[in-house]
Amino acid sequence: MTYDLFLAWRSLRSRPVQSGITLLIIGLAVALPLVVLSLSDGARRGIVRASDPFGVLVIGAKGSGQQLVLSTLLLQGAPVGNIPTTLYTELRDDTRATLAVPIALGDNVGGARLVGTSADLLELRPSTTEPPTFRIVQGRFFEAAFEAVLGSAAAQALGLTVGDTFLASHGVAPGLEEDVHDEPYTIVGVFDSTSSPYDTAVFVSLESIWHTHEHEEDERLSAFDYAIEPTEPEQMITAVLVKPAGFIEANLLWQSFSTGTQAQAAFPGQELGALFDLFAQVERILGAVGGLVLVIAGLTAFLSLYNAIAAREGTIALMRALGCSRTSIFRVVILESLIATIAGIILGQLLGYVTALVIAALLTAQSAIPIPVQFLPTQATLLWLTPLLLGVAAAIIPAVRAYRVEIIQKLFPT
Amino acid sequence: MLRFDSVFLAYSARGIESRIVLNIPSWNLARGTHALLRGVSGSGKTSFFNIAAGLLRPTSGEVYLDDQPLYRLSEAARDRVRSAKVGYMFQMHHLMPGFTALENVLMPMMFLQTIPTARRRARALDLLGAVGLSDFAQHRPHQLSAGQRLRVSAARALANEPVMVLADEPTAALDALSSALVLDMLQSVCRMNYASLIVASHDPLLAARFSVVYDLRDGHLSESEIAPA
Numbered sequence: 072m073t074y075d076l077f078l079a080w081r082s083l084r085s086r087p088v089q090s091g092i093t094l095l096i097i098g099l100a101v102a103l104p105l106v107v108l109s110l111s112d113g114a115r116r117g118i119v120r121a122s123d124p125f126g127v128l129v130i131g132a133k134g135s136g137q138q139l140v141l142s143t144l145l146l147q148g149a150p151v152g153n154i155p156t157t158l159y160t161e162l163r164d165d166t167r168a169t170l171a172v173p174i175a176l177g178d179n180v181g182g183a184r185l186v187g188t189s190a191d192l193l194e195l196r197p198s199t200t201e202p203p204t205f206r207i208v209q210g211r212f213f214e215a216a217f218e219a220v221l222g223s224a225a226a227q228a229l230g231l232t233v234g235d236t237f238l239a240s241h242g243v244a245p246g247l248e249e250d251v252h253d254e255p256y257t258i259v260g261v262f263d264s265t266s267s268p269y270d271t272a273v274f275v276s277l278e279s280i281w282h283t284h285e286h287e288e289d290e291r292l293s294a295f296d297y298a299i300e301p302t303e304p305e306q307m308i309t310a311v312l313v314k315p316a317g318f319i320e321a322n323l324l325w326q327s328f329s330t331g332t333q334a335q336a337a338f339p340g341q342e343l344g345a346l347f348d349l350f351a352q353v354e355r356i357l358g359a360v361g362g363l364v365l366v367i368a369g370l371t372a373f374l375s376l377y378n379a380i381a382a383r384e385g386t387i388a389l390m391r392a393l394g395c396s397r398t399s400i401f402r403v404v405i406l407e408s409l410i411a412t413i414a415g416i417i418l419g420q421l422l423g424y425v426t427a428l429v430i431a432a433l434l435t436a437q438s439a440i441p442i443p444v445q446f447l448p449t450q451a452t453l454l455w456l457t458p459l460l461l462g463v464a465a466a467i468i469p470a471v472r473a474y475r476v477e478i479i480q481k482l483f484p485t
Numbered sequence: 486m487l488r489f490d491s492v493f494l495a496y497s498a499r500g501i502e503s504r505i506v507l508n509i510p511s512w513n514l515a516r517g518t519h520a521l522l523r524g525v526s527g528s529g530k531t532s533f534f535n536i537a538a539g540l541l542r543p544t545s546g547e548v549y550l551d552d553q554p555l556y557r558l559s560e561a562a563r564d565r566v567r568s569a570k571v572g573y574m575f576q577m578h579h580l581m582p583g584f585t586a587l588e589n590v591l592m593p594m595m596f597l598q599t600i601p602t603a604r605r606r607a608r609a610l611d612l613l614g615a616v617g618l619s620d621f622a623q624h625r626p627h628q629l630s631a632g633q634r635l636r637v638s639a640a641r642a643l644a645n646e647p648v649m650v651l652a653d654e655p656t657a658a659l660d661a662l663s664s665a666l667v668l669d670m671l672q673s674v675c676r677m678n679y680a681s682l683i684v685a686s687h688d689p690l691l692a693a694r695f696s697v698v699y700d701l702r703d704g705h706l707s708e709s710e711i712a713p714a
Contacts, residue, residue: 073595074595074596074598077595081583081584081588082583084583085582085583386581386582386583389579389581390581390592390596391564392538392540392567392573392575392579393568393592393593393596393641394564394565394567394568394569394593394596394597394645395564395596396561396564396565397560397561397564398561399596478540479535479540479541482575482579483531483535
């Protein structure tokens with residue numbers, strides 16, 4: 072067996088280009104599904120972890136429940152719409168809820184979302200036994216209008232600290248100069264990390280948001296408009312995070328909103344589950360592509376080995392003449408394929424995890440949702456076994472050809 | 486030690502015998518004999534060697550090596566007998582391309598595995614030294630001259646301490662000095678191991694080195710009437 076390995080290894084080394092290409096293709100065939108699997112797994116974990124610190128029911132404007140959850144909890148995409156603030160006050164006083172936190176989105180500072188909220192935010196925690204999600208590490212929570220508290224990542228990204236001031240802009244992303252509001256905010260505190268997209272946000276009071284927008288509304292309405300219809304703009308918010316008193320209360324709340332026309336209630340788990348179903352579909356498609364690439368890798372390994380054996384028949388005949396048995400020759404060819412496959416798998420696994428880590432880091436930077444890439448034992452086993460079986464299968468026909476080499480025909484051609 | 490019993494070899498085309506290559510009713514070579522096999526090109530010397538080495542099944546008849554009927558053995562058993570008892574120096578040197586001179590000499594020892602691993606390398610280096618190639622152990626065949634390749638081939642033929650060495654035109658591509666070196670080495674190692682040596686050549690000057698000379702003509706093997714010097 073020792074010399075079988077030696078011969079197989081030397082044979083691979085004797086054709087570095089073909090062996091290198093085979094190894095690379097096997098590596099890519101392993102890396103591709105690994106990247107897909109580890110990123111989708113990481114995205115799932117990341118989204119669950121990002122929404123985990125809240126443990127709430129999300130109440131917001133009618134529309135897509137998924138969009139409501141994504142925009143409110145993960146700060147992804149535009150909010151569904153606005154709801155009257157009275158809804159928040161009603162929920163705050165509702166016995167079915169133990170906590171209601173108002174969320175008003177729509178402004179940003181240098182790309183960091185401005186989140187209008189109240190001191191109720193400090194009461195949020197994943198469960199009753201766990202510490203609060205939002206903890207001040209520097210300064211204090213805002214107490215007056217135009218005071219702001221930075222999320223941990225926002226403090227780093229904006230390069231601001233307690234005592235600094237900033238101007239907010241209209242919209243959830245950086246916009247034009249004319250969108251910048253006039254009133255400056257003063258930073259009074261910084262939150263500890265929550266491992267959620269809220270780390271990238273800047274928290275201000277609802278009053279600050281309303282004041283800014285009322286002021287702008289005033290500027291847009293002419294004196295003539297006021298003369299016809301002198302109105303006071305309604306105070307709106309984007310969503311309310313509700314901590315139900317229990318499962319029954321959660322269901323009752325959900326039912327009351329689903330039958331009403333004013334707003335909707337969304338369970339994050341349910342909405343994210345639907346999103347994960349979509350992930351699974353994409354995963355299946357990419358899995359099929361990965362399978363196809365693996366088959367192509369197997370065919371490449373087969374062709375490379377088959378050509379190598381065809382070119383090496385004289386050498387094989389010589390080995391046979393020197394006393395190497397047919398079964399040893401067969402074993403050497405299978406081993407040759409296995410060595411290339413194992414090297415390809417190791418390369419693929421390294422390539423896969425490194426690529427997944429890089430993409431995850433880029434996605435995290437873009438979305439602020441931490442995407443953990445971790446070793447997947449089941450998938451790793453599958454991504455070892457499948458190529459190994461393919462490697463052996465690819466070597467069988469070349470090995471049979473090598474097995475059948477006749478010494479006299481090849482060493483002493485007439 | 487090597488016995489041919491009614492060995493007949495004919496090449497046939499479409500089932501019709503077209504050419505008789507060998508027709509040897511009975512022939513015997515005692516162990517330790519150094520024989521020269523002469524014959525013109527195409528007289529069947531290589532076929533004779535291939536049959537003796539268990540590589541080419543004769544059309545009929547049997548070959549006995551140390552009383553073992555080679556062609557009644559399974560192919561695997563015959564491979565093993567050949568590996569253990571026969572050292573074959575091919576007319577074309579037939580070295581493994583991609584392997585060093587040292588590895589080429591180690592190869593038969595790896596296949597047979599009767600010589601302990603620890604001893605193999607030293608033995609291979611000794612054999613290369615004996616053919617004057619100590620400094621070329623790490624050279625690959627394409628880095629060696631034709632004569633050097635032939636000498637590596639000679640060292641390889643002796644690797645497993647065979648009881649019979651077959652050398653097919655070993656000096657055809659060599660100058661006089663190298664020829665003498667190779668033949669000296671083959672003969673001295675065979676004497677040391679009490680092994681038989683059969684050298685095929687059409688060089689008339691070689692006859693003096695051998696105790697017995699055979700001529701192969703029209704498929705028939707006959708002992709030469711020319712007395713060795």
